[in-house]
Amino acid sequence: MSASLWKTPQQRKAERALKREAVLRAAARAFSEQGFHGTSLDDVADRLKVSKPTIYHYVRSKDDILCECVRLGLERLDAASAAVAAEGGVATGLDRLTVLWTEYAHIVTEDFGRCLILVGEDPLPPAARKELRTLKSRIDRRFRSLVETGIADGSIRPCDPRMLAFAAAGALSWIARWYDPDGPLSPDQIARETVSFIVDGIRG
Template identity: 50%
Template sequence: MTDTTTRKKQQARAPVASPWADAPARAEQREAKRDAVLSTAAQLFNERGFHATSLDDIAARLHVSKPTLYYYVKNKDEILLQCVRRGLTMTLEGIEASRQAGGKAIDQLQACMRVYARIVTMDFGMCLIRVGDEQVPADSRKELRRLKSSIDQEFRRLVAEGVKEGSVAECDPKMTAFVIAGALSWIGRWYQPGGEYSADEVAEKCIATLLAGVLRHPAPMLVP
């Protein structure tokens, strides 16, 4: 047999697949499946409540067996913790991006309000609002409350800077920040996809009301 014939036969053989060659792909697939578990769980928590949702419910909606879930999560408490943490992280990252964009305090404040209002209409953000952090495992509650406090502090800072630059009326920044965050958070309680307004329209209308107030401002009196 010639060397040329031997080489052709070797080239024709299918290469042996290495079980380690696709490790990054397997890791990505596992993460994608874990994300699907968390997203589905967040949807069910929002629809039924945390206590009324079981691992069987989550598995059924994903069309997998309950034991399959344990490849990606430890238990229902961990699922809730990760859902709430993701909602908080999304909010903080969005607020930070708004701050990095620069501009006047009032511009940054409005951008942060849009971020917050939009996220609470998403699965993880809605879960953050609809499922209280008292339902999160006790050892994680402190961390989540610290993250929530970071959101509050950012709103306070922007309100105070807005007062200083003259774009926001004189007020108690702490109280005003509570009102803003409280009003926008409540969107996550009552918003339903497919309603009269889209999520963006809801956000804009609520923000416009908060910024303008509800009282009609009288026209200025003309001085004769």
């Protein structure tokens, strides 16, 4: 029998990662549509057309799934904010915020981003909530830092950086609550229009 018929350890690892992501995505959609408490692991298994015991090959519990879904949403935001914060060159604070806010708007239309906004970490045990909220705080500090940069370089009119960061994050997060994947507006259109409303109101 040809050795090529046997999967390598790397192939098995990659296959397991893909299946685990499929479990997490199916759960994120279910949590967003039905709520965390209204979703069972049977519901997740039904969406994937597998048995409930199969789900346990990839996750430990429903809490574990939610924690990972929220973490993945936050890590997307964290990576985007870190990349924009690290940019140098001639870009103004407002230019960099525009890039970040546009990416934020895209993220909250995706499976893990929507779960982050619609469900969040509140149903989780205290230790998990604390860890995820620490990550949230880091993202918020980057938002405020970019606002302060924009005020300093004159691209953003003088304002309270904390208030502006919260207001913008609130407006962008709300997209997850009304976005319809089957609706007439694409994520690109939503991101562009929503961010333009915010930017036009704060431009220096």
